[in-house]
Amino acid sequence: MDVNIESSWKQHIGAEFDKQYFMDLTQFVRSEYMHTTCYPPGNLIFNAFNLCPFDKVKVVIIGQDPYHEPGQAHGLSFSVCDGIPFPPSLQNIFKEIQLDLGTPIPHSGNLTRWAQQGVLLLNATLTVRAHQAASHQRKGWEQFTDAAIKALSADRNNLVFILWGGYARSKAPLIDASRHLILQSVHPSPLSANRGGWFGNHHFSRCNDYLKEHGETPIEWSKLNKQRKK
Secondary structure: OOOOOOHHHHHHHHHHHHOHHHHHHHHHHHHHHHHOOEEOOHHHOOHHHHHOOHHHOOEEEEEOOOOOOOOOOOOOOOOOOOOOOOOHHHHHHHHHHHHHHOOOOOOOOOOHHHHOOOEEEEEOOOOEEOOEOOOOOOOOHHHHHHHHHHHHHHHOOOOEEEEEHHHHHOOHHHOOOOOOEEEEEOOOOHHHHOOOOOOOOOHHHHHHHHHHHOOOOOOOOOOOOOOOOO
16 A cells, blocks of 8 residues: 555644554555455545645545445545446435535536535545455554544644544544534434434535634535546
C-alpha cells in the first residue's frame, strides 16, 4: 500500500504513518491486494482525503467500510462510481435530500461533487475484501481514521459532523461539540430508515444553515459532477 495522501493531511496526521499499527496495517493491506480482490482500487484508497484537503473540509460524513461488490467503491463513503445502480442506503440519502430541499434525485451516485465542495466522505475502514463485508475491520484502519477525526475536531472550527447509525454515532466522543455541530440519526439503510428517524431528519438543510451562520458557502447537495471535456 503506497500512502499517497494530500499534503495538508500529511501535515496533520502524517505521524500516524510511522507508528507500528500503521506499518502492520500496510503489510496486511499489501498482502490482501496481492492475493485476493479488494476494493477500492489501490490508487483510490485515500480518495476521500485527496479530494478534500484538510483546510477545505466543511462537513464530515462517516461511513463504516467500503462497498464490497465490483465497480462500486471508489474511496468515498456512501458513493458509487458513475453508472452503478444506487445501493439502498444511497437511495434513501437522495430521497431525504429531495424531501428536505425539494431538489431532484440525481442521475449518478458518484459523490465526488460533494467532496470537491468540502464534504469529507470518510469510511472508518478504507479497504475491504471482495464480497466480504467488514473483512478489513479491526486491522488498524479505525485507529487511523479516528486520528483524522480528532485532528479535525482539534485544529478546525465550526465543522459539521454527520453521524448516521450506531457505528458512526460511536465516534461522537472524538468530536468537541462546543466547537462543531454534530448531527445524529439512524442509518439510511432500509432496515433502519423504515423504522423511523431517517426521513425528516433535515440533516442537509440543518448542515447548510449552520455553515451559512458561520460565514461558509453551503453545500449544493444536488449539484452534478463536472463533465470531462472530450
